[in-house]
Amino acid sequence: MRTEGLTRRFGGLCALDNVDLSLSEGEIVGLIGPNGAGKTTLINLLSGALAPSQGKIVYQGKDITRLKLHDVNLLGIARTFQIVRVFKKLTVMENVITGLVDRRRHGPWDLVIRSLKHSSAAEDKEVREGAQSLLDFVGIGKYRDELAENLPYAYTKRLEIARALATGPRLLLLDEPSSGLNPRELDDQIDIIRKINGNGTTVFIIEHVMKVIMGISHRLIVLHYGKKIAEGDAKDVYEDPQVVEAYLGEERNAGS
């Protein structure tokens, strides 16, 4: 995936200003920046939740700039949300099954006709096994019959990841997957992200928690006031004077 001159304005505010970036197959790329730097806006643009004001998004040689959220997903790009959006009144397993539906081949009318011909596909043994293995993958398999609203917060974050994985993505966009987690949960979350990447999925991750982002990213991109101010491996970025001033500097000063 690559972007050219990606820009998004909200009224007079330029949330994202002329951002070029590229992601290669199989990497983990971290996106950092102070609050309000435009990180979530960037993920919203990449996933099709928002349309850019200017610029281009190309994925696997195809221009996907104007595609909507659901179409982008069907091309193999899945995402999670900063504020968790699980289907609360559905069970944990049902949450994952909604992601497992093969929407590339079946539209709504198709599903209606199929449901009249066969008994419930959602109760199909194979489908349930598929969902179970995804839940086990993120370590919440035993909660499959709970309503999603009853899960502890850390597990809803994992459920969201499992649901995104169910759609079979080649690229996964994670919007602050570790916000609000305690240190132990944090380590689990890092393991899960590593495992996902180990299976060949490209991961693009927004993160505030330095431990997470420094530990797992192959490459970092730094946003500040909507502009990309640095890019490179963790060490380079950490020592970049601009970054120190814009972002890390504040923390160092605050810490000392």
Added chain:
Amino acid sequence: MSASASRLKAVLGIVVLIAVPWIIRDRYFLHLLITAGIFVILTSSWNLLAGFAGLLNLGHAAFYGAGAYASALLAIRLGLTPWIGLICGGLVAGVFGFLLGIPSLRLSGPYLAITTIGFAEILRMVAMNWVSLTRGSLGLYGIPPLTAIRLGPGMRIDFYSERNVYYILLLLLFATIFCFRRLTRSEFGLTLKAMREDEIAAESIGADSNRYKLTVFTISAFFAGVAGAFFAHYQRLVSPETIGLGETFTILTMTVLGGLGTLTGPILGAVLLTFLSEGLRFLEDMVKIDVRMVIYGLLLIVTMLFMRNGVMGLLTRVTDSVLSRKKG
């Protein structure tokens, strides 16, 4: 409950339903059962929209009316047999459902609800004022009943008697409930519920919510239209009142009372309220005002305050606590 036990219960229920006209020979009682049955189709189809997909449609009676008028007119003007009219009524309503689905792509919650009221009012006005076609507020009368089925010389089943109509309706009901059961448990139904919970999240996993909304509006309207057509050939009179807000309000009350978003709730609610409102007749004669609507309103308030999930929710809670007490 084990699968065989619930199957046994289902078979028992069907046997009872088939036997009823032979046990209770009162024609008026049968008439009430038929009314309740028609309402079951209406509440179940409304529930698909409001309960499962979270689309608050307050113009449902318009679909019902569209089906009733369409089938009645086809029979009166073109001599089409009501059997085909049932399907045609459904299809015409389905088209209206699709059309009403279009604003739902941009509106949600109260805004959608208001739009659907407007839609139903427009249809009612057309029925009132296009006198050359619909005879205005007089309504359409002289609608033929379902055509008699000839089994052989001198052997025919006609549909002037309540009992035969009841059996046809029973078939229709089984078919309808079978469809809704399959639909709501399928990946389609699951996607509807997902959209109801969080539309953006549903889109993020590849569901085109616009197409799902149009589909569910069309399906729901189709079933309401079939119910309307059936009503037209049973009552043999259709008037613009059929399309009114009062009718939708009745459907809403029944569904919410029974249990929104469940399969059995709307069935329960439709049967309960049909018989309850008959029971209230004597009260109405006494005080000479429309108490029915007052009672409906009160029922709604009580349901919302004390049993958000309707009678079904209450039953589940009671059985759960009994079961857990047994275990404990």
